[in-house]
Amino acid sequence: MLKKFFFNHTEAPPTFIDSIEDKEQVHIIRLKGPIDMFTIPSIQELKEEAEKEKGMIGKNILLNFGKVTHIDGATCALLLNILSELKQEKHKLVITNASEELKNMMEISKIGELFLVYETETQGLEELKKEEV
Template sequence: MSELRTSTEMVPSARVEGDALVLSVRGEIDLHNSPELRTEVLDLLNKQSPKRLILNLGQVPYMDSSAIAVLVESLQKVRKSGGRVLLTDLQPRVKSLLEIARLGSIFVICKDEAEALTK
């Protein structure tokens, strides 16, 4: 496991575990700050090229459609190299948004990081 430097408070921690890039995301994600999240996630993906991107969303109480767009763009980037995106620790509001948008089928939803690391 190796810790990575992050340049934003929205992603307070990032680490590599095997073939996985594990990011913790914090705070509400909306139109105003989603570009910051997008930049951070895509920068880390470009540097690491992981087979699995694990996003711990346990500290994200709310996200809007702009956050969904960041998740989908990240998924497209990871899939280009045959990888997957796993979402963990979803709060009820965020989980219901993903279900409403019918995105539960394109992202792997896991209870926690430990489960995601085994998939």
């Protein structure tokens, strides 16, 4: 459902989304390009619109940063915001393929331990499967 929303919402898919895969218990969102203070307002706007649509978010989210080219402090703020909202709904946020830059920024900001961060998408999905049991 989330894939349908993002890819049918506008004439062209958002520039920051490479692909979305909807699985039973998780939305896999593969990001690309810069995720920074210049793109985050668009991300926030689309996220808020998706939240208004009943059932659009409604499950765990795995964010794959494999094709992300640039991040900044606003990226960490966005991740904290998403994590907070998901926790209120009893869902989880998994981050995969995070660059060293993102890992370091999360560590310096003292927020690294709040997130489930894995090297690969497969590892992140395995963690979410463990959490279901």
